[in-house]
Amino acid sequence: xxxxxxxxxxxxxxxxxxxxxxxxxxxxxxxxYGGNAMVNDQLKQQVTEDIVLLWLIGVKVVLxxxxxxxxxxxxxxxxxxxxxxxxxxxxxxETVDIVQMVLAxxxxxxxxxxxxxxxxxxxxxxxxxxxLIEAKxxxxxxxYVGEVTKIHIDPVTDLLDKGYIPVVSTxxxxxxxxxxxxxxxxxAAHIAGALRAERLIMMTDIAGILRDKxxxxxxxxxxxxxxxxxxxxxxxxxxxxxxxxDCCITAISKGVKNVVxxxxxxxxxxxMELLTNEGAGTWIRGDVQ
Numbered sequence: 001x002x003x004x005x006x007x008x009x010x011x012x013x014x015x016x017x018x019x020x021x022x023x024x025x026x027x028x029x030x031x032x033y034g035g036n037a038m039v040n041d042q043l044k045q046q047v048t049e050d051i052v053l054l055w056l057i058g059v060k061v062v063l064x065x066x067x068x069x070x071x072x073x074x075x076x077x078x079x080x081x082x083x084x085x086x087x088x089x090x091x092x093x094e095t096v097d098i099v100q101m102v103l104a105x106x107x108x109x110x111x112x113x114x115x116x117x118x119x120x121x122x123x124x125x126x127x128x129x130x131x132l133i134e135a136k137x138x139x140x141x142x143x144y145v146g147e148v149t150k151i152h153i154d155p156v157t158d159l160l161d162k163g164y165i166p167v168v169s170t171x172x173x174x175x176x177x178x179x180x181x182x183x184x185x186x187x188a189a190h191i192a193g194a195l196r197a198e199r200l201i202m203m204t205d206i207a208g209i210l211r212d213k214x215x216x217x218x219x220x221x222x223x224x225x226x227x228x229x230x231x232x233x234x235x236x237x238x239x240x241x242x243x244x245x246d247c248c249i250t251a252i253s254k255g256v257k258n259v260v261x262x263x264x265x266x267x268x269x270x271x272m273e274l275l276t277n278e279g280a281g282t283w284i285r286g287d288v289q
Contacts, residue, residue: 008017010042017275021275025057032184033047033221034264035203035287037264042250043265043267045114046113048118050271051115052115052165054270062167062191064168064187065167067107069121070107088146088183089142095144097179100126111167115165120165123164123165125169127169128168130155132156133182134173134190135174136149145183148187156194164216168187168189170182184196186243189251192251193251200248201259204262204263208262211236222284235283258286261284262264262280262282
């Protein structure tokens, strides 16, 4: 297979990517990474390769990650049973310690290490560093699940200015020193908004927004905010897609140019989205005035 792809064809692929490279060089792109693409080792390799390639051509990439399956696995080892309310993990004091240990420790540093193995320069942060993600308790029945109150973006911009890929784990804190488990999509939307990012990429376990949730062929490639509202009302955007689209709307309202919800299970989907005319997933943008 390798030999059937000639040098001339490789060169042609690169020249076709040139307009897209010019568009994104020097711009900030935030990638929210989670779900199946995080627990599959092959996909993890491909995601980190995509990010390093973008960084090498001058795109300022910020990687925001979750780690739900890893948290659940460690909880099980410690004999704790996860409990969820409306899709959010109930987080008591012991669980928030586990969240902090797994997200800010193992998951974050594994990703930093992988990016560096691929040739990138990465530094890991948690939302507690520099009080990057300031939060308050969202709901007492959920325990230490945080609602974002403020983003102090300087730690991220300082790293970008120095040529690093910031890798952010979504643990926040309040002024009293309490740690909070922050929903990864929500954190990514607020961070991208504070950065006025060119693009927020939300990696999920489905192809994007589907007219028929059971048929990937019904993918909607592009919608505006007002069309999104109509899709809520008609029930096309439902279930677990509602909070994801809510985060996209938050990001755009805070100054992100556009957001893509896409399938993180597709190999090299980040490069397909940014550097080809095909794209990947559903592109959400503001209404043209």
